[in-house]
Structure formats: C-alpha cells, structure tokens
Amino acid sequence: MTTATTASGIVRALRAAHLHDAPRRELLQMACDKIRARGAPYTSVYAYMLSGDELVLEAVSGRDTPHTRIPVGRGVCGTAVATGRDQNVPDVTAAGSYLACNLETKSELVVLIRRGATILGQLDVDSDVPAGFTAAHHAELKAVADALAVLL
Numbered sequence: 001m002t003t004a005t006t007a008s009g010i011v012r013a014l015r016a017a018h019l020h021d022a023p024r025r026e027l028l029q030m031a032c033d034k035i036r037a038r039g040a041p042y043t044s045v046y047a048y049m050l051s052g053d054e055l056v057l058e059a060v061s062g063r064d065t066p067h068t069r070i071p072v073g074r075g076v077c078g079t080a081v082a083t084g085r086d087q088n089v090p091d092v093t094a095a096g097s098y099l100a101c102n103l104e105t106k107s108e109l110v111v112l113i114r115r116g117a118t119i120l121g122q123l124d125v126d127s128d129v130p131a132g133f134t135a136a137h138h139a140e141l142k143a144v145a146d147a148l149a150v151l152l
Helices: 003-019 024-036 075-083 135-151
Strands: 044-051 054-061 069-071 087-089 107-115 118-127
Touching: 003 024, 003 135, 024 044, 024 054, 024 118, 024 135, 054 075, 054 118, 069 075, 075 087, 075 107, 075 118, 107 135, 118 135
Parallel strands: none
Antiparallel strands: 044 054, 044 118, 054 069, 087 107, 107 118
C-alpha cells in the first residue's frame, strides 16, 4: 500500500466519522490510532491542540507521555508552533530542546494542524527507529493534519 493510499484511507475514515457528528476528541483519537496502526516507524502518536500559549494533549495512541501541556517554544513540539514549521528530528538525542517521553524514542516528526495561517494544533509522532521519518511519512501526516484542520 502506498503512502498516498494510506493517507487517503485515513482521511476518508475521518470524513465519515465527521459526517456522523463525531466530536473533536474522537476524530483526533481516530487519527492517532490509524496512523499508529501502520506500524514502524510509528511507535506513538500524540495529538496536541493549541490553547493560548500552550499545547494541550487531547489524544494518544501508543506510549503514555508525562507531557500533557507544553508551552509554545519548548521542546520539539513547542518549537514547531513557535516557528510555524513542521519538525523532523532524525536523532532526538542531538536535539537540545527535546523533551524525552521515554528512553526508547530515537526520532520524532511533528506536523502542524493549521487552517490557513492559524495553527490549531499538531500531530506528534515518536519512533524507536533512528532517522525513522522520510519525506513520504511527512507527506502522509500532512494530508491527515490538513484534513483535521477542515474537520475540527
């Protein structure tokens, strides 16, 4: 199955749930679960939504995290919002701003959920695989994040 096919399948499922009036948290949880179900390199998937100057954890698939609230500008997640740019960190031990969730995580990909210039939140994906995320993984997550931006 190609990345484009996978992303379109996740987007179709999200749209169908939205048509049945699924609440925001259910849509976010569905996105996290379906992304993680793809297997490696997706170890854990987190959905954070922006609330003022903090990212607030609203859905998790995989390992729990102690980081339920992250200030904008702190860690990889907060840096993505502060800079307005997605973050692909191939080696989290080399990232000075990394907030460790667990010792097994080797790489991280953060993709913003944005409506136009407005950042609504982000999908944050951890991997136990070093340099786990390719441009294709990024594109897949961006398609899901773009769909969420319309549906939320």
